[in-house]
Amino acid sequence: MEVQNAWRIVMLGKYGSGISSLANTILGENHFEINSLSDLGTRFSQSKTKSVQGRVLTLIDSSGLFLPGRSEEDVEAxxxxxxxxxxxxPHAFLIVLKVEKFTEQEEDIITQICKLFSEDALKYAAVVxxxxxxxxEETKINQFVAESEALSELVRKCGGRCHVFDNKYWKQTQQDEYRSNQFQVAELLKSIDQIVNTHSGSYYTNNRLQQVESEIQREQKxxxxxxxxxxxxxxxxxxxxRVFKWRLKRYRCLSSMCRWGMRLVRGFTAIVFGVIGLKLMKSLYERIYDPWNEH
Structure with a gap:
């Protein structure tokens, strides 16, 4: 199976929203480990490539991306x-939410997704x-979405694409076809087809992703x-x-230099460094602690 020809589908959402289980449901096999909420260690993204109903998909499980209570270094990793x-x-983003009240926590996750990528990423997204x-009973997911103005606006930005699964109870054949993971997988794949076709087969990208890909290709060579x-x-x-280790090492080095520099600034008077020096140090600090922010 040629991984380079697969459609890359990144799955994003609050930790504990069922991303790993959903990925396993879509693939039809248990490829991704299900971690408990008590595991507050760093969770790196994982990927698996598999043919699903005639499409070669690479699912990227990023369930640990927004894990709370971590150090700056863990967040960067x-x-x-x-x-x-x-x-x-990615060719498509799946924004994963639970069927529950859409709170400020969920809104903050959406804000972080747009900050990490951009709001244009929503044009490539479906809400799951x-x-x-x-x-x-007898309620469909679009009816649930319509009850929340914020949810409705999110789904609108995602092209009206929304789907619903139940990784525990909808595994077996249901009398109600709608409440079947098999049916929902087929519908979700249609949405992914639509996203890819709308963008003529191209994927979402930005300067950060292109830079990372350039470094990967250099190492491959x-x-x-x-x-x-x-x-x-x-x-x-x-x-x-190699790229992960090199970039993380670079982050640690620059982070250490930045902390040292900030202490130095506080140790001297503004006369020595002046307003320009403080602004330059602030800019460096922001680049280190928000390195994915484009300047």
Whole structure:
């Protein structure tokens, strides 16, 4: 199976919204580990490529991307992992929410997604709900969405694409076809088809993703030259690992320099450094602690 020809689908949402279980449901097999909410360690993005109903998909499970209560370094590692798995860019985004009240927490996740990528990413997105068993009888997901102005606006920005699954209760054949994961997978794939066709087969990208992809390709070239008879999938995985380690090391170094510089600024008078020096140090600080923000 040629991974490079697969459609890259990145799955984003609040930790605990059922992203990993949903990915397994779409693939029809348990490829992704289901972690408990008590696991507050760093969760890196994972990917799996598989043919699903005639389409070769690479699902990128980024369930740990917005995990709360972590250090700045852990947050950066999660962001970096997601970007590397997505590079050179995803063909579609699946924004995963539970069938429950859309609160400020969920709105903040959407804000973070748009900050990490851009609001243009929503043009490539579909909203996918889990915990579908929470829907009242004979209620469809578009009716649930219509009850919330904020949810309705999000789905509108995503081209009106929304779907619902229940990773626990809808596995078996249901009398109600709508409340069937098999039916919902087919409908979701139609939405992904629509996203890809609308953009003429191209994927979402930006300067950050392009830069990461350039670094991966550079490492791939070096690995090919030093290792004969290695399959392309292995070469790319090794290249991604090298880029991740190099970028994280660079982040740690620059972060340390920034903290030292901020202490130095506070230790001297404004006369020594002046307003310009403070502005330059602030700019460096923002680049380190929000390195994905385009300046």
């Amino acid at each position: 999660s962001r970096l992992s997601c970007m590397i798995e997505c590079a050179p860019g 709900f889990t915990k579908g068993d929470q829907l009242p 070096q690995i090919r030259e030093s290792s004969e008879n290695m399959v392309e999938e292995v070469i790319r995985e090794q290249a991604k690992s």
